[in-house]
Amino acid sequence: MQENIRYSIIVPMFNEQEVIAETYRRLKQIMDTLHESYELLFVNDGSKDRTADIVRELCREDANVRLLNFARNFGHQVAITAGMDHAQGQAIVVIDADLQDPPEVILEMIGKWKQGYDVVYGKRLERKGETAFKKWSAHLFYRLLKSMTSVDIPVDAGDFRLIDRKVCDVMKSMTERNRYVRGLVSWTGFKQTFVEYTREERWAGVTKYPLRKMLRFAIDAIASFSYKPLKAAAYLGFTLSAVSFIYILIVVYQKLFTDTTITGWASTVAINLFFNGIMLIILGIMGEYIGRIYDETKGRPLYIIWERAGYEEEREQERKTRSEQEDHHEAIR
Ligand code: UDP
């Protein structure tokens, strides 16, 4: 039986073998200074490298370490969700595995939590070692999202944050797919504040968010928190109809009262292509939402865990096998 754990630190990992041992070391160092109970909950999001093996080893050595091992890569946001589902602490912190979010900031977050805040997010003052394109696109994305939704989602804040147990419980009750976790946390509306920090360079390894995943992530965020793209399609439709109507009047006028020749083919084709393009874009936008409805109706589980380690049951099991082996050796002797 796990007795009251005070802090849970959730670490999503995808192919992080170069950095994970160091991350563990830094987290342990920081958390030990508090002299309160804690768990380090590593969620392995289908890594193809040795990440899981390293953490499994840590579970053996350190009773505060736990591992949830996904059957395949389900995505960063889902890994965080699984962490929240399994966290036992009174305060839950989500932190990246690559040490871009400095573990020392956790102490500041805990300080704010003790002052009574339910959500403490990390606000990035500066991002080191990231490409100009990433910084620029992230800057733009946060502002675009803010202009599109009525939920107060803080700009320039990632998933590095502390949430209170009661926020975590609400999060657990939200089963939606295609999740944008930081948005959902803000959506709950609990009392939030922030601590500022400088986002460091990745300690080792390379980013696990290529452009393709970043785009997917941005679309998920917007589609989960805004209907504006759908409305924009309707407005565009109205505007274009109005313009076309006026243009028809002009054409009729020209035909009846002037002798301007209306030149033909090229302009017709251009206009056709243009409007067909717009139609397809609008269909695509609708498709994004319909696809999400489809995902929801299927009601599949969000993730599959094929292995857990570091929990009391597993430790018990291991002790049993070990003592059996010892008995066996004894018998042979
Ligand atoms: N991550 C994950 N699943 C994925 C992609 C990333 O669990 O499919 C984890 C990754 O291991 C890291 C965190 O999400 O702990 C953030 O990823 P990364 O540092 O690569 O993104 P960046 O900081 O470059 O945006």
Ligand code: MG
């Ligand atoms: Mg990173």
